[in-house]
Amino acid sequence: MSRPPRVDEGEPVSIVAVVLETLAPSWARLRGTLLVLVPMLIVLAIWETFRLPSPAIACFLLLMMARADAVSTVSGSLTAAIGVSLGSLISVFVLAASLSQPALRIPLMALMTFTTMLAVRATTLGPGAFIVGFFATYGTTEADELLGIAGSTAGVANTEGFGRPQIAFMPPEEALLHSALWLVAVAMGPALLLLLVNRLAGTDPLRLLAGKVRARTEAAVAFCENEPGAIDRLHAVGREGIGPLLDLIGLSERAHDRLGLHEVNARIARAFGRLILLLVAWDSARADLAGADRPGEKPFLLAVAAFVRGLQARLHPPPRAQDAPPALCFPPEDGECLLEGALVSLAAEIRTVLATLKNAEAERADLLSRDLGRRPGERVSKPLFQPNGFSAPNIQFALKVTLAVMSCYLIESGLDWQGIGTCVVTSFFVALGTVGETVHKMTLRIGGCLIGATLGIGSILLLMPSMTGFGQLAVLFGSVAFAAAWIGLGSPRVAYAGWQILLAFGLTTLQGYGPTLDMQTARDRVVGILLGNVVTALVFLFVWPVRVSDAVRRDMGGAFDLLGRMMAIEDTQPDVQRRHRDEAELRDQFVGAVTRAGGVIPNDNFEPHPSGTSDGRLGRGALTRLSRLIVPVSVIATDGVEPSVREEIPEAAREQVRAYHRAMRDWFSAVAAWIRSGEGDSALRTTLPAPPALDEMPDRLPEPLARRVRGRFALYTLLHRQIDDFLDASLPQSASASPTPSSRRSVSLAAG
Template identity: 30%
Template sequence: MARPAADPQRPGFDDLLNWLAPFPGRATTATRVAIICVLTTLVAIAYGTPEAALSAYVVFFLIRPDRVTSIVTSLAMLVLVSLVIGFVLFVATLVLDNPMARVASIAGLSAMLLFITSASKLRPAGAIIAMIVGFALDKLGSVPLGEVATRALLYAWLMVAIPIGAAVCVQLAIGPSPRKLAGNELARRLRIAARVLRDPDVPHDALDDCLSAGDEEIGKWLKRSVLEGSSARADAAALRQATSATFAILVAADLVGREPAAQLPATFAEPLASTLERMARMLEAGGYPVDIAPSDLALPPSDALAPLARVAVGHLSDAIKDFTTVVAPAATPDAIPSARGQFFLPDAFSNPDHMRYALKTTVAAMVCYLLYSLLDWPGIHTCFITVYIVSLGTTAETVEKLTLRIAGCIAGALAGTAMIVFVMPGLSTIAGLLSVVAIGAWLSAWIAFGSPRIAYAGFQMAFAFFLCVVQGPAPAFDLTIARDRTIGILLGNVVVYLIFTRVWPVSVAGRVDAALVELQQRWRALTGMSSTRLQRAQAASAMARRRALQNDVAWTHYEPSWVSPSQDWKMAHRRMLAELEVLEVPMTLLSERHTADTGIDAWLKRLDVNADRRASIATRRTIATAPTAPASSPADQERLSLLMLGDARLIQLDHAAHEDDAAKERVPHASA
């Protein structure tokens, strides 16, 4: 049975529970973040560096799943901050004595850096650099040029250097290696496939997530493991092949789990599932299976099985037997040409949206800057910082991020205020303060390093919480800090919303339309690939891209009515992505087992978003499968079964759409 059509709506309480649910590695990441935040706070307080709360917050930008990327990110940030501080000091010597020149330099540098952010590979670091430069020039304007200004910049460097040092030490001590993460992820996927083979009726959410996640992250971990030395090059090559084979196993398991005609009897399912579990244990132990012979599977003849079941058994057997067999080195596929060597995007100087984004963000930032300067209310300077953090290329992304920032800010401020009122009065030592920091950091990290849908709220929760509870070298009770910072964040969000929804608003719809064309090209490219591993990697990347596009379509509910596309556009694109989703497994199996088959291109031709959605079911089926020769051999029967499977899934979507339309027409309307 085909999976239901994707029709994402506004998230509800059940979605929130799913986003907060534990998954492998989430608790350990939160624990590492808490340890680093505690060490950072301890060092900052011991040496008396200002803004210890900001130092603790910097930790959240340094954490990555594996220790190699975390350490490289930390050191790269240290170099970047050093260069930025040197640049700020140079600019300050030119404009610090002239307030008008200082304001003009903040605006000019902001626009320049934001344009580069939007039009190049500098994103998202460019917006942070623009924020640091502007905020530093503003703060230096309140001190005389000379030793005081220089010392302020040195303290700013220490604010970043302390958490970087703590992060590097902790990651070296307890950070997971990329090799271990790759092995654990492959083992998790194999166990999910084994569970579906044994019981096709189990929920398929985990299997869907694995297929939609793609293999890119695992490939990066394997590259970093070679760089780190935790994997030999030969081992990394074998594990890359294992990644490809695991994807094939997941595809076959999805077929078994969703199609009654593909379900396997126990004589097939049990040996296959047991083999997958043994392979998973090897991967978790740090090794990988080699030389799996056909006799190891002990499968009976498959001639009596239905064609779809034979497809599943054959696909599983081939993937298991060649699990780590490296035939020849293969490059990561990228059928769609990309300008990887260029710093600027191809449309950097032709697309006006890049300059418009820079100007909108700069205007919003300067409005906030002038507002808190004229009001002489420096406590709400977070409005200036908020502008750079929440402003993104499209209106939907911007509104989503500012929504998460508001939610995280309020949650963190409430938690911090509760600590000040009920906990801080009973603390008398630095150990008590560090315990409070650890609790807040752990809870914030649980959100920040979980689902991407709510991750940014965790960052803002940590920011507001640290500003409330870390006010000096001892427990403090000043509630005005929490109040002012919260007001500043809310004010910045209001300014960004007003400007980004009314001045040159950019809908996510344009990006979706272009990406859909590219996605279909990815699927068409499957039939022209000679390597099975390249086909699998291409299919995995296409599935991940489809999931990203579904999220983009879901984001349109964040857009105001005058920016958001029409309801017909949303329904058509949800329908098209749902059609692609139900065809993914048939197309993957067909391309691998029947190279250069025309069935894939025939399916894709009918997925035109502007096609008549009320065409007859018979016409749709004819477009997909005609003409089909009679099946004479087992291979022909398997091919025909895959073609019929794709057609049946499309017909099922047609029926569901017609039933929805009929239900809407039957809804009674109130009489006038």
């Protein structure tokens, strides 16, 4: 029986390396931490002075809403404030209808939880839907606490005889309304304060965008000028992709009311990302020409470097308006004519990309000069529902979260232990798509919770008895909050631990007004977090488990299907312009699939490896080799010669090339099937079509066309060399031996 290849990230990253990365100093990170810490101390002062409820939650919301730039922080603050308000309002209506009917309240809570998590996965509302649903459900859980308070005794005088139930002072309905209104205040106050601070001193996303663009231009120039270590820098920015650029472009346009520039800016970002990938492929292609004389390579690359420098200066011109921007000059064609091998096709594609960049930059400058980019009223509308939003995996995810949340709530209610209510919160926040992701976030939550609780209990034992004023409390809380914010604004791999350190420390030390000596609350809240983690992990491990390997195989298999479609694009789309458009769409989908697989594969070490897998391995190395295939395949898809000279190639040769493309499409589909199911691994080597050969091409072709033909042949060779690298890293040992060249079918080359 065929077994799919196992997904194995390899050796886990050293904890020491993660800690060093987490604590790595930088001015940008220090600035962002201070922009969170200052409003946090202001919130603490206001809450302690006026004795407002939930100061720990208010400070935690500040860190949760903070982002690297001002626009994201402001929008996140408004989303959180509105979401908490709507969620609290929904909880009021639910409790008003079910306060005296627990049997009705439980199914309503389950329905709200299911609806919330399905909306998060099936719609484009994202964090907004989660905040509304979470606070609606969590607010509903306060009914038991409110009823318990109403039935407890409160004194109206200094004698026991004057004791009265608290329901005599405030009925449960009124207590509920007060609680909901205070929850809104707890969210609104920090949100408005964070909004004000970021409007005054927040980081402009345009500044971050300029830094990202500068990193790419410097890496490209360093490679073209053959500086030491340049290829490593080029690989680093290539792995990052254009996603961060597109996000910052959208944010900077919103900040400066330049929404009319979105299309042209996105075109520049995509073209620049394409240039980076072509330069990475250039390094691989010239390895085949290591012993050959390449007189045209250096002049061509130096001309590309000059173009990139000029583009950077025009995109971010100097402050003096009288300085004319530099001209954008293309590489001279005489240098390009001296290139050989795959460099010919890569150079032609680079020239196309440079032309796209030049035209897009000129259009952008024209829009700016006529002030046509300033259209603040326009917004790019997004569809409400995601494609396949109501698919079975999304429904199963919502049901699993509902099961975990309601299990925690029933355990809390059955034990009559209201102090462990944090288990419900935990079940909401640690639930993610795969078992590995859930366990990874659970580990961060437990680790951060234990660190924060240890610091909090230690402060209660050692420092709180001698603290007499707010200044001492502010120094203590600010020190821990600074470290937590430093971690929370760092790498996404560990940022959640910083959130938990702050929340656990705040919940243990900020229980009332002023210093506290109560350790029971700290114990209960830590127990609740641990219980929520255990319940959620068990549910996601045994109920419709989605493993990291399943997600990686799905995305890697889809990436190979996209490569097959790109190989056949000349047959399916004869029009040149539409071919380029279709190729760009398929390339974006390929990058998205590889990015998703790369995002979840590090969590492989957080889940057990099942025994029912083959010896094949899909790890970080295989994913890196897969990502490299996109460059030769996409260049082949758009490297057709002009129709006016295509007839000079014999029809029989062109038909053989088309047959080769169809064979490669089918072979990529076979690789996708092996990744998903494990079928056909032994035949992947032997069925891989051989690269086309030049021996059957006529000698009468003119030199420009002959050079393009030789360049296409070299691209096929580069593609097959990279495919062999992928197979070597992925196939089982029994199927990893390369076949002899004679075992592959040879087809002639024609640039069709």
